Amino acid sequence: MSVQLSLLAEETAVVPGGLEYHPAFLTAHDEAELLAQIDGADSPWLDDLSRRVQHFGYKYDYSNRRLDDSARIGPLPDWLTQLAHRVRVAASEEAKCLLDAQRPFEQAIINTVTDPSNEPS
Helix, strand or coil: CCECCCCCCCCCCCCCCCCCECCCCCCHHHHHHHHHHHHCCCCCCECCCCEEEEEECECCECCCCECCHHHECCCCCHHHHHHHHHHHHHCCHHHHCCCCCCCCCCCEEEEEECCHHHCCC
């Protein structure tokens, strides 16, 4: 069962269509496997922001806030394609109406907060 989330305090806040929260989407085992894939990914961690970031499919241009074809870095890795498939399957019928069934997910960004206690002094 999916739950629509209100991310903002005001009831009149506009939430992006299709935004859903699935609290049991990943098991603890799934989570551990996913984290191992992320940490072992061929995509390097970039740390030029206030967080570490990995880009897959396309590299997002933060200064222009967009993607274009020149930013293509390659196809998603198999583990990420499988995760994208699981997301599609788990989506509510309402959210599925917003997805193009003929167009696979092509881009992902993984963010993690930089822990200042781990940085060299």
